[in-house]
Amino acid sequence: MADSGDDAIAAAEMRAASTRARNLPLWDDLPIPNDTANLREGPDLNEACLALLPMVGVWRGEGEVDYPTIEGPRKFAQQLTIAHDGRPFLIHESRSWLLDDEGNVIRPAARETGFWRPQADDTLELLLTHNTGLVELYYGKPRNQTSWELGTDAVIRTASAKEVKAAQRLYGLIEGSLGYVEERAMMGQELQPHTSALLHRVVG
Structure with a gap:
């Protein structure tokens, strides 16, 4: 039997017990609003x-990368x-x-920075810049209140x-965690699964 609404709220409160008081480092002398990853604080x-509200926070967890052009699958950890x-x-x-089979850190791996830009027609624009020399422009839409799907336009x-x-x-x-899957067409390969991860909230 599915959990009731009260059970879901109680579970969310339990998950937030250790994250609600955490936020990004703040600059006390910044003359403009600080960035915040905690909806309880800041602007x-x-x-x-609002369609992206559930994503706001800091998320950390593990995933797997696998592709025909690499020796894999490989385990990795991530903070988003x-x-x-x-x-x-x-x-x-x-x-x-990257992680070894025992979960020990091997070395730093991919980094990306960018912006989610929701539009009035519910379209989502996602601009990402990667440390590997890539710039990607994604377009997409929310699938529902808790999932979002995007694909590259350029x-x-x-x-x-x-x-x-x-x-x-x-x-x-x-169930309160943020999961994702990514597909890529690269290095002469057709579009196919590349990475997936399940991240747990650590801030917000």
């Missing part, structure tokens, strides 16, 4: 971002920060690191970056 979330400063966009910052790469033709991402909340 109010802009109404344009989704924050805002009161304006009609969200700030996106992701850091990841991929730009530096002369030293690997060939990437397209990518798709699906994000969704799973």
Whole structure:
């Protein structure tokens, strides 16, 4: 039997017990609003971002990367920060690191930064810049109140970056955690699964 609404609220309160008082480091002398990843603190979330409200926070967890052009699958860990400063966009910052089979850190891995830009027609724009020399522009829409699907409209790469033709991402909340899967068409391969992860809230 599915949990009742009261059970779901109680479970959410329990999950928030250790995260509700945490936030990003604050600059006391900043003359403009600080970024916040905690909806209880800082500027109010802009109404344009309400469809993305559940994503705001800092998330940390583990995942797997696998693709025909790499020796895999490989385990990785990741921290994803989704924050805002009161304006009609969200700030996106992701850091990841490779793990061995025992869960020990091998080395830093992919990084990406960018912005979620929700539009009045419910379209989502996601601009991402990667440390590997890629710039990606995604478009998509919410699938429902707790999942979001996007695909690339354009991929730009530096002369030293690997060939990437397209990518798709699906994000969704799973019992209070944030999961995602990513597909990529790169290095002569067709669009296919590349990474997936399940991240747990640590801030917000």
